[in-house]
Amino acid sequence: GGPDPFALDQLATDAAARAHALLTTGRDPVGGLTLWQDAVRLAAARPGSGLTAGTRALYASLATAAGRDTAELARAVAAWRQGGLAGLDVLEEPWDPPAGRFDRARPLLLAADLPAFRPWRNRLTHPRGHVQLRLGRT
Structure with missing residues (x-):
């Protein structure tokens, strides 16, 4: 104890x-x-x-x-x-980022031969759900 x-x-x-x-x-x-x-x-x-x-x-x-x-x-x-x-x-804390660098991330991931990540608010999720990228506010 x-x-x-x-x-x-x-x-x-x-x-x-x-x-x-x-x-x-x-x-x-x-x-x-x-x-x-x-x-x-x-x-x-x-x-x-x-x-x-x-x-x-x-x-x-x-x-x-x-x-x-x-x-x-x-x-x-x-x-x-x-x-x-x-x-x-x-x-x-999910949030809605403004257009810009977050939107540019998806084609860059595709160009790196990664599958199409699904966007939701400040998150990009791998189709199988085992990897997620999140954008912070700062």
Whole structure:
């Protein structure tokens, strides 16, 4: 029983980094995050890519606290590791991009001998659904 010592170390390190940032800048770098965004940030900060027993327990705890499931958290962590908060936004918030570079992507994919990706809002999806490209707002 008892709490995971590695998770406690991670939380203490995170708290120290946030306190340092607050003291030196007067601003909490993650103070504006929602509960879900902060849970994703904490899970993404855990080193390693495999779901060890400790990581599974952490994911289950964080996902439950945020009202989500572990599969959603795992996808969100992958997005966060690629692009931080902006990466998470791209994963979770579809939007309608203006005409331009996004529209030019489809013929470029075809020219690269890839199949015709299906467009939907800011997403281009492979016909089999196993690959998806998403355009962020920035």
